[in-house]
Amino acid sequence: MKLKDDKKVIQIFQAALKLVAKKGLSGITMGDISREAGIATGTVYVYFKGKDELINALFAACRENSVKVSFKGYQPQMPFKLAFKHIWLNILRYKLQNFEECVFLEQCYHSPFITTETREKALQLSAPFYELMMRGQQEQLIKSTDVGLLLTFIIGTINELVKQTHYGGITLNRSKINTSFDLCWDGLKA
Amino acid sequence: MKLKDDKKVIQIFQAALKLVAKKGLSGITMGDISREAGIATGTVYVYFKGKDELINALFAACRENSVKVSFKGYQPQMPFKLAFKHIWLNILRYKLQNFEECVFLEQCYHSPFITTETREKALQLSAPFYELMMRGQQEQLIKSTDVGLLLTFIIGTINELVKQTHYGGITLNRSKINTSFDLCWDGLKA
Amino acid sequence: MKLKDDKKVIQIFQAALKLVAKKGLSGITMGDISREAGIATGTVYVYFKGKDELINALFAACRENSVKVSFKGYQPQMPFKLAFKHIWLNILRYKLQNFEECVFLEQCYHSPFITTETREKALQLSAPFYELMMRGQQEQLIKSTDVGLLLTFIIGTINELVKQTHYGGITLNRSKINTSFDLCWDGLKA
Amino acid sequence: MKLKDDKKVIQIFQAALKLVAKKGLSGITMGDISREAGIATGTVYVYFKGKDELINALFAACRENSVKVSFKGYQPQMPFKLAFKHIWLNILRYKLQNFEECVFLEQCYHSPFITTETREKALQLSAPFYELMMRGQQEQLIKSTDVGLLLTFIIGTINELVKQTHYGGITLNRSKINTSFDLCWDGLKA
DNA sequence: GATGAATGAGATTTCATTCAT
DNA sequence: TATGAATGAAATCTCATTCAT
Numbered sequence: 001m002k003l004k005d006d007k008k009v010i011q012i013f014q015a016a017l018k019l020v021a022k023k024g025l026s027g028i029t030m031g032d033i034s035r036e037a038g039i040a041t042g043t044v045y046v047y048f049k050g051k052d053e054l055i056n057a058l059f060a061a062c063r064e065n066s067v068k069v070s071f072k073g074y075q076p077q078m079p080f081k082l083a084f085k086h087i088w089l090n091i092l093r094y095k096l097q098n099f100e101e102c103v104f105l106e107q108c109y110h111s112p113f114i115t116t117e118t119r120e121k122a123l124q125l126s127a128p129f130y131e132l133m134m135r136g137q138q139e140q141l142i143k144s145t146d147v148g149l150l151l152t153f154i155i156g157t158i159n160e161l162v163k164q165t166h167y168g169g170i171t172l173n174r175s176k177i178n179t180s181f182d183l184c185w186d187g188l189k190a
Numbered sequence: 191m192k193l194k195d196d197k198k199v200i201q202i203f204q205a206a207l208k209l210v211a212k213k214g215l216s217g218i219t220m221g222d223i224s225r226e227a228g229i230a231t232g233t234v235y236v237y238f239k240g241k242d243e244l245i246n247a248l249f250a251a252c253r254e255n256s257v258k259v260s261f262k263g264y265q266p267q268m269p270f271k272l273a274f275k276h277i278w279l280n281i282l283r284y285k286l287q288n289f290e291e292c293v294f295l296e297q298c299y300h301s302p303f304i305t306t307e308t309r310e311k312a313l314q315l316s317a318p319f320y321e322l323m324m325r326g327q328q329e330q331l332i333k334s335t336d337v338g339l340l341l342t343f344i345i346g347t348i349n350e351l352v353k354q355t356h357y358g359g360i361t362l363n364r365s366k367i368n369t370s371f372d373l374c375w376d377g378l379k380a
Numbered sequence: 381m382k383l384k385d386d387k388k389v390i391q392i393f394q395a396a397l398k399l400v401a402k403k404g405l406s407g408i409t410m411g412d413i414s415r416e417a418g419i420a421t422g423t424v425y426v427y428f429k430g431k432d433e434l435i436n437a438l439f440a441a442c443r444e445n446s447v448k449v450s451f452k453g454y455q456p457q458m459p460f461k462l463a464f465k466h467i468w469l470n471i472l473r474y475k476l477q478n479f480e481e482c483v484f485l486e487q488c489y490h491s492p493f494i495t496t497e498t499r500e501k502a503l504q505l506s507a508p509f510y511e512l513m514m515r516g517q518q519e520q521l522i523k524s525t526d527v528g529l530l531l532t533f534i535i536g537t538i539n540e541l542v543k544q545t546h547y548g549g550i551t552l553n554r555s556k557i558n559t560s561f562d563l564c565w566d567g568l569k570a
Numbered sequence: 571m572k573l574k575d576d577k578k579v580i581q582i583f584q585a586a587l588k589l590v591a592k593k594g595l596s597g598i599t600m601g602d603i604s605r606e607a608g609i610a611t612g613t614v615y616v617y618f619k620g621k622d623e624l625i626n627a628l629f630a631a632c633r634e635n636s637v638k639v640s641f642k643g644y645q646p647q648m649p650f651k652l653a654f655k656h657i658w659l660n661i662l663r664y665k666l667q668n669f670e671e672c673v674f675l676e677q678c679y680h681s682p683f684i685t686t687e688t689r690e691k692a693l694q695l696s697a698p699f700y701e702l703m704m705r706g707q708q709e710q711l712i713k714s715t716d717v718g719l720l721l722t723f724i725i726g727t728i729n730e731l732v733k734q735t736h737y738g739g740i741t742l743n744r745s746k747i748n749t750s751f752d753l754c755w756d757g758l759k760a
Numbered sequence: 761g762a763t764g765a766a767t768g769a770g771a772t773t774t775c776a777t778t779c780a781t
Numbered sequence: 782t783a784t785g786a787a788t789g790a791a792a793t794c795t796c797a798t799t800c801a802t
Contacts, residue, residue, distance in 0.1 A: 005782085024301035026216030029775055040784040042778080051776065103300050109353075110293050111214035145369045148360050149351075153373045156350025160342045169313075170338050179335045183343045187377030192765045192801055219792060230767045235794065385761085404681035406596030410797055420763040422799080431797065483680050489733075490673050491594035525749045528740045529731070533753045536730025540722045549693075550718045559715045563723045567757030572780055572786045599771055610788045615773070 009047055011037040013058050021100040025055075025107040055113040062101040063122045069094045071128060080136050081185070087132065088154070088181055095162040096172075102162060126151070142188045150188060157184050199237055201227040203248050211290035215245075215297040245303040252291040253312045259284045261318060270326050271375070277322065278344070278371055285352040286362075292352065316341070332378045340378060347374050389427055391417040393438050401480040405435075405487040435493040442481040443502045449474045451508060460516050461565070467512065468534070468561055475542040476552075482542060506531070522568045530568060537564050579617055581607040583628050591670040595625075595677040625683040632671040633692045639664045641698060650706050651755070657702065658724070658751055665732040666742075672732065696721070712758045720758060727754050 015036035019028045030051055034041040048054040070090045074083060095102050108114045133150050136142040142150065161180055164170040205226035209218045220241055224231040238244040260280045264273060285292050298304050323340050326332040332340065351370055354360040395416035399408045410431055414421040428434040450470045454463060475482050488494045513530050516522040522530065541560055544550040585606035589598045600621055604611040618624040640660045644653060665672050678684050703720050706712040712720065731750055734740040 021300065024215065024297070024303075026214070026297075027302040030777080031775070034785095041776090042785065043783055045777070046782065107214075107297065107300060110211065110297055112217045113214075143369070143373070146360070146366060148354065149366055149370060150373070152350045152354045152360060153347055153370065156346040156348070157343055158346070159350065160346025161339075164338065164342045170336070170342060176336060176339055179333075180339060180343065183333070183340070183377040185377075186379075187373040187375075189376075192763080194765070198765095220794080221792075231793090232768065232795080233766055236765060241793070401680065404595065404677070404683075406594070406677075407682040409795080411795095414764095421797090422764065423762055425798070426761065487594075487677065487680060490591065490677060492597045493594075523749070523753070526740070526746060528734060529746055529750060530753070532730045532734045532740060533727050533750065536726035536728070537723050538726070540726025540729065541719075544718060544722045550716070550722060556716060556719055559713070560719060560723065563713070563720070563757040565757075566759075567727075567753040567755075569756075572784080574786070578786095600773080601771075611772090612774080612789060613787050616786060621772070 005047075008037075008039060008043070011039065012044060012047060012054065013061065016054065016058055017062075017100040017104055020107060021103045025104070025111050025113070052113055052115075055108065055111075056115060056118045059105065059108050059114055059118055060121065062098075062105050063125055065098075066091075066094060066101065066105070067125045067128065080139050080141050084132070084136065084185075085181060088158070088184065089177075091155075092158050092162070092177065092180075095158060096165065099162065099166050102159070136188075140190055143190050153187060154184060194237070198227075198229065198233070201229065202234060202237060202244065203251060206244065206248055207252075207290040207294055210294045210297060215294070215301055215303075220244075242303050242305075245298065245301070246305060246308045249295065249298050249304055249308055250311060252288075252295050253315055256281075256284060256288075256291065256295075257315045257318065259288075270329050270331050274322070274326065275371060275375075278348070278374065279367075281345075282348050282352070282367065282370075285348060286355065289352065289356050292349075326378075330380055333380050343377060344374060385427075388417075388419060388423070391419065392424060392427060392434065393441065396434065396438055397442075397480040397484055400487060401483045405484070405491055405493070432493055432495075435488065435491070436495060436498045439485065439488050439494055439498055440501065442478075442485050443505055445478075446471075446474055446481065446485070447505045447508065460519050460521050464512070464516065465561060465565075468538070468564065469557075471535075472538050472542065472557065472560075475538060476545065479542065479546050482539070486539075516568075520570055523570050533567060534564060574616070578607075578609065578613070581609065582614060582617060582624065583631060586624065586628055587632075587670040587674055590674045590677060595674070595681055595683075600624075622683050622685075625678065625681070626685060626688045629675065629678050629684055629688055630691060632668075632675050633695055636661075636664060636668075636671065636675075637695045637698065639668075650709050650711050654702070654706065654755075655751060658728070658754065659747075661725075662728050662732070662747065662750075665728060666735065669732065669736050672729075706758075710760055713760050723757060724754060 012033060015033045015038075016028065019032050019036055023032075030044060031041055033054075034044050037044075044054070048057065070087055072090055074087055074090075076083075078086065129151055130147055133142070133147045137144050137147070157180070161170070161172075165172050170176070202223060205223045206218065209222050209226055213222075220234055221231055223244075224234045227234075234244070238247065260277055262280055264277055264280075266273075268276065319341055320337050323332070323337045327334050327337070347370070351360070351362075355362050360366070392413060395413045395418075396408065399412050399416055403412075410424060411421055413434075414424050417424075424434070428437065450467055452470055454467055454470075456463075458466065509531055510527050513522070513527045517524050517527070537560070541550070541552075545552050550556070582603060585603045585608075586598065589602050589606055593602075600614055601611055603624075604614045607614075614624065618627065640657055642660055644657055644660075646653075648656065699721055700717050703712070703717045707714050707717070727750070731740070731742075735742050740746070
């Protein structure tokens with residue numbers, strides 16, 4: 001990926017995200033992406049060696065962004081439940097506001113585009129979440145079971161909530177958000 | 191006279207599921223499917239008008255199957271928590287054992303293949319789950335909040351658990367299954 | 381071509397003619413023909429070795445029929461102009477009433493289906509027309525020029541008339557038919 | 571930057587015409603056309619959305635060309651018979667020299683390719699011919715009957731003449747051309 | 761003989777990528 | 782670098798023909 005024009009990379013990424021959310025990973029072509037991005041097909045190849053590289057780069061960027069956003073404003077000295085809710089809301093907000101990224105990440109999971117290398121790098125980014133949960137366990141506020149299980153539980157909850165919200169199954173408001181958090185917290189708490 | 195062979199449809203479905211799980215919805219071709227199913231490419235078109243129709247039909251079949259299996263062995267006279275756990279385990283077992291179907295359903299959601307008609311039919315199949323939750327609320331065993339929210343919570347939990355299990359993040363055993371159920375139930379209970 | 385069921389051959393021929401008139405020679409398939417004929421695809425192959433043979437057989441049948449019909453009621457002792465008009469009307473009537481056959485014959489002319497053998501046999505059937513024109517020349521009623529040229533002139537006239545009639549460019553009636561004949565006769569007469 | 575090349579369209583058209591004349595409309599494939607045109611199959615799709623569009627565009631182009639050529643050198647102040655013969659010869663020459671176009675136009679008439687829209691546009695191009703005949707009628711040189719009928723007579727004559735010439739039934743020379751014109755004119759004249 | 765499902769070669773079309781400008 | 786026409790391999794789909802019943 002050359003660095004001639006960062007704006008173009010962003011245009012390409014946004015075009016790809018928009019199209020994947022609309023038509024799925026299986027439904028997009030390089031032509032679609034370039035058209036949506038407002039540039040020529042050939043130009044995409046100036047920035048990415050090919051479709052695979054583009055998808056992998058976008059996957060990595062989304063993954064990174066999602067983690068960064070999740071911990072925004074997190075202060076380790078905050079009481080645990082407050083900190084947890086802060087992050088929980090960060091994640092929820094991120095997923096709602098960047099739904100396209102979430103869809104993309106999910107679609108990528110089973111695609112032949114993502115290399116194992118990309119996949120592993122993504123996994124490593126989960127470390128801060130593990131640490132957070134372990135802190136909660138040390139403070140005996142949440143169940144002392146397998147941390148992976150707990151994280152799975154939390155993420156699954158949020159994911160489905162976001163999905164249902166976007167597909168109109170649920171209309172979120174402040175009250176429902178709090179209820180959802182309570183469902184999650186009541187499940188977790190020791 | 192040769193008659194249309196129901197077994198062929200099943201062969202085609204299974205081939206498609208296997209390939210989607212392995213290579214993603216974007217990675218399968220009609221050629222792949224027919225080869226995997228052990229029939230000629232043209233034969234697939236005897237049973238389905240085209241790729242779209244095939245995918246939609248498979249989607250509907252999977253969706254139907256998942257609901258049918260979930261309620262297997264459910265007796266309305268069972269005490270609620272028992273009944274709920276029975277179904278919860280049914281769903282978990284189904285998703286673990288038919289992971290390919292789950293991946294397929296998920297991949298389809300954002301694909302250009304699934305028509306709104308198919309999507310709506312799928313939605314209607316959720317009715318029994320809504321009824322179950324409402325029973326739990328009437329018996330004042332679970333939180334009296336939006337049922338859609340509760341279902342979302344439950345399904346999200348299971349989905350992520352299955353996903354993590356399959357990708358090696360988690361190695362499930364009886365104890366972890368029970369823990370996961372407890373996380374879910376503790377969240378739900380009134 | 382086996383002789384098990386003459387009715388089937390006729391059904392197949394009529395189906396083919398109807399479809400060629402509607403969709404052109406390039407637009408018909410063996411499947412279309414059998415469906416239109418109300419029989420199974422495989423059955424067509426009981427009567428014809430393949431598509432080529434079917435088309436060639438139909439071509440020959442149409443060609444033969446057209447000649448036979450043209451001379452119906454022709455009495456050599458009739459005065460020439462009367463005889464000529466009789467045949468001219470026969471041809472016109474035939475082409476109007478069997479428009480599908482005409483379209484078919486015309487479409488076949490440039491198709492790769494018709495073998496040179498079939499083509500030559502068709503040519504031989506023109507002999508009676510040549511003889512008729514030569515009689516007119518002997519009686520010094522029509523121009524004594526190349527007979528092929530005269531026939532070409534006559535047939536071309538009728539063909540285009542039929543075509544225009546069928547495509548709505550012209551609405552034929554007795555008066556217009558007579559006018560058309562006059563155009564032709566005035567051109568021919570010595 | 572490479573720009574769309576008008577020459578390519580012409581190459582494609584010529585390739586298609588050549589092949590239709592040789593193998594009929596039913597015998598040509600996009601592959602054949604691109605090969606004959608000396609370009610890649612995919613390139614044809616840069617210029618035409620599909621086979622249908624290609625055929626329709628070629629049909630329109632031929633139709634337009636035929637009319638334009640017919641009136642080449644026509645001066646309204648020429649005496650009618652001279653003008654008429656001039657145009658008659660133009661048409662004959664055009665059809666002889668562009669036999670491929672004629673075959674193509676004829677084959678298209680009953681094909682499923684030509685849309686009604688294309689067909690109607692073609693019809694409108696006949697207007698100048700109608701005007702010419704009406705002039706002849708006003709000058710009382712030709713029969714005052716339905717103009718459509720007269721045109722049909724003229725075109726039919728030429729068409730069949732060209733066809734027979736190409737299929738070896740007739741070997742044209744200056745004398746035969748004049749004879750043919752006389753056949754036509756004697757038929758028309760008042 | 762009649763049927764229509766099955767076949768696979770071949771047709772149409774798409775699309776990632778290259779290349780000339 | 783930017784462009785978009787050109788490419789051709791591969792995908793989707795069609796269809797003449799065969800074959801099992």
